[in-house]
Amino acid sequence: MSPTDAPGDDTAGATPVTPAPKTIPARASRRDSRRTAGGLPGLSGLSDGELDKWFAAEGQPAFRARQIRDAVWRQNASTADELMTLPAPLRARIDEAFRIDTIVEDEVKIADRGLTEKALHLLSDGALIESVLMHYPARGFGGPGRPMHRERHTLCISSQAGCAVGCPFCATGELGFGRDLETAEIVDQVRHAARRLGPSGRTITNIVFMGMGEPLLNLDRVLEAITILSDPRRFALGARHIVVSTSGVVPGIRRLTALGPQFTLAISLHAARDPLRDVLVPLNRRWPVAEVVAAARDHARVTGRRVSYEYVMISGVNDTDVDADALARLLRGDLAHVNLIPMNAVAHTPWEASSPERVAQFAARVRQGGIGVTIRANRGQDAGAACGQLAADAAGEAAAPIVARRRETIIRQSEAALRGDRSVENLPADLEVAVKAGGKR
Numbered sequence: 304m305s306p307t308d309a310p311g312d313d314t315a316g317a318t319p320v321t322p323a324p325k326t327i328p329a330r331a332s333r334r335d336s337r338r339t340a341g342g343l344p345g346l347s348g349l350s351d352g353e354l355d356k357w358f359a360a361e362g363q364p365a366f367r368a369r370q371i372r373d374a375v376w377r378q379n380a381s382t383a384d385e386l387m388t389l390p391a392p393l394r395a396r397i398d399e400a401f402r403i404d405t406i407v408e409d410e411v412k413i414a415d416r417g418l419t420e421k422a423l424h425l426l427s428d429g430a431l432i433e434s435v436l437m438h439y440p441a442r443g444f445g446g447p448g449r450p451m452h453r454e455r456h457t458l459c460i461s462s463q464a465g466c467a468v469g470c471p472f473c474a475t476g477e478l479g480f481g482r483d484l485e486t487a488e489i490v491d492q493v494r495h496a497a498r499r500l501g502p503s504g505r506t507i508t509n510i511v512f513m514g515m516g517e518p519l520l521n522l523d524r525v526l527e528a529i530t531i532l533s534d535p536r537r538f539a540l541g542a543r544h545i546v547v548s549t550s551g552v553v554p555g556i557r558r559l560t561a562l563g564p565q566f567t568l569a570i571s572l573h574a575a576r577d578p579l580r581d582v583l584v585p586l587n588r589r590w591p592v593a594e595v596v597a598a599a600r601d602h603a604r605v606t607g608r609r610v611s612y613e614y615v616m617i618s619g620v621n622d623t624d625v626d627a628d629a630l631a632r633l634l635r636g637d638l639a640h641v642n643l644i645p646m647n648a649v650a651h652t653p654w655e656a657s658s659p660e661r662v663a664q665f666a667a668r669v670r671q672g673g674i675g676v677t678i679r680a681n682r683g684q685d686a687g688a689a690c691g692q693l694a695a696d697a698a699g700e701a702a703a704p705i706v707a708r709r710r711e712t713i714i715r716q717s718e719a720a721l722r723g724d725r726s727v728e729n730l731p732a733d734l735e736v737a738v739k740a741g742g743k744r
């Protein structure tokens with residue numbers, strides 16, 4: 304993924320938070336594949352039912368569950384010693400039965416003059432994931448015709464370690480699939496960011512599932528995490544301040560529609576034409592553009608909530624007038640909004656971001672077609688910290704011949720796509736497995 308300034312515009316001037324960076328131990332800097340964290344369950348991921356059951360089995364009164372909830376979410380405890388309201392023997396018991404914090408260590412990089420904080424999180428099995436905290440200062444003066452935008456602190460979180468979808472412009476896609484995150488590992492990214500923000504008195508105002516991984520291929524846990532984060536007795540963030548982004552897992556979108564969620568759905572489209580999208584988002588070979596957009600359209604109609612479409616701008620690949628017209632035609636009349644994001648450079652791709660002029664022209668053309676468009680700024684590039692990049696760096700640089708071969712494949716595939724040929728390649732093996740599992744835990 305790549306952190307952008309979504310949702311809303313960027314302006315300068317937020318007070319930076321500068322936590323002391325820690326170093327991730329060397330043992331973590333290896334690629335992890337196909338594992339679960341295993342071990343003890345994470346305390347922050349437990350539902351009310353699970354907590355009640357555990358305390359009942361321990362012969363403890365029911366109010367202990369509330370005490371634990373408060374310790375985890377109000378005091379943001381990371382060790383058993385911080386469970387102050389509980390008697391010492393019970394604290395020790397909880398320490399034996401659960402992980403109070405599922406994130407072992409953080410390495411934080413500051414970018415954009417303090418407006419962006421990128422955290423690389425080490426999990427207990429050595430897997431590495433990322434979250435990005437983006438600060439947006441307040442804008443405007445309020446009053447009629449002068450809208451006041453409050454200060455925002457948006458956290459972009461990961462749902463998986465790595466990603467099986469394998470979009471060729473994405474550093475996470477290039478890492479490949481590691482494993483699904485547990486519910487506690489998802490929400491603990493939020494607790495860590497909240498802990499860093501805490502001393503300044505600021506709070507997280509928005510959460511976007513635009514970090515590593517495809518949320519709809521780990522949907523059960525993502526939904527559990529959203530339930531916890533929006534629970535008034537836990538993190539208490541209104542679901543309207545949460546965005547879930549997908550590369551187009553149609554059954555997952557339809558499942559969300561049936562649930563009628565309050566959060567916003569974002570679709571990573573990147574191309575309105577199938578041959579090109581087959582290459583840019585390999586999942587398109589399973590669920591093509593028309594199916595993805597039909598599912599998103601139904602979602603908007605049933606929930607009454609506007610769908611966002613993300614479109615990474617790649618010079619000479621998906622940024623032509625023909626692409627702009629195809630995009631406008633595709634979304635005409637829909638409850639939809641397009642976010643254009645200049646591509647962040649990543650090592651293995653032969654591509655570059657579209658120029659600002661091209662992005663502006665593309666935006667104007669799509670707007671002429673009657674579709675709302677916002678041009679987003681990329682965050683975190685100056686620290687080599689576009690999302691997926693920190694973990695990719697930790698995994699070590701790929702050897703030059705591998706990078707060269709990868710670039711050749713991407714060029715070959717995109718040339719065929721630009722001639723209008725659909726891909727004849729199968730889904731990557733990892734992705735085939737993930738699609739079959741359908742986001743169930």
Ligand code: SAH
Binds near residue numbers: 474514517615689
């Ligand atoms: N897997 C999900 C959510 C995480 S990716 C998805 O794809 O929607 C979040 C966003 O970051 C996506 O829109 C993705 O296309 C974008 N992204 C990934 N790599 C990027 C890059 N190099 N430059 C700009 N945006 C990128």
Ligand code: SF4
Binds near residue numbers: 468477550
């Ligand atoms: Fe990256 Fe594509 Fe996976 Fe999203 S779906 S994380 S863009 S590889």
